[in-house]
Amino acid sequence: MGATSVTGKGLGSASGKNKGSSHMTIGAEKLVGPRVVACDEVTLDGSGDLVVKLPVLSGVAADYVCIATDSHATAATPCACALTMDSSTTTLTFKGTAAQTVAYSVIKKGLAI
Numbered sequence: 001m002g003a004t005s006v007t008g009k010g011l012g013s014a015s016g017k018n019k020g021s022s023h024m025t026i027g028a029e030k031l032v033g034p035r036v037v038a039c040d041e042v043t044l045d046g047s048g049d050l051v052v053k054l055p056v057l058s059g060v061a062a063d064y065v066c067i068a069t070d071s072h073a074t075a076a077t078p079c080a081c082a083l084t085m086d087s088s089t090t091t092l093t094f095k096g097t098a099a100q101t102v103a104y105s106v107i108k109k110g111l112a113i
Contacts, residue, residue: 035108036107039104040103041103043100044096044101048096049093050094053089053091056086056089057106060085061083061085065083065107065109066105066107067107070096071101077100079094081102082095092106
C-alpha cells in the first residue's frame with residue numbers, strides 16, 4: 001500500500017506533478033481491454049422499433065459491438081440492436097416488442113488503445 005498525506009505534500013500527495021518517470025503515470029488511455037463508449041435505457045415504439053443517433057465514433061462499425069437486453073427480467077423478451085456508421089453519425093437500430101424497455105451498451109472491441 002502506498003503512503004498517504006493529509007497535507008498535500010510528499011510521496012502520497014495528489015499534487016499535479018508526478019515524481020518519477022513519465023512511464024509511471026497510468027491514464028485511462030493505457031488500460032488494456034474493451035471500452036464502453038455508450039450505455040443507456042430506451043423504450044421502443046408501438047411497433048417495437050427505435051432508432052438512436054449518436055455522434056460519429058472513431059474507426060468503423062466493425063470496431064464496435066452493440067448489446068441490447070430487455071430491462072424486465074421477470075418477463076424478458078428478445079430484442080436486437082444493429083450499429084451502422086456514416087461520416088457524421090453512429091446509428092443504433094433496435095427491434096423488439098411494442099413499448100419494450102431495452103438497456104443497451106456500445107463497446108469498442110479489442111484493446112482500448
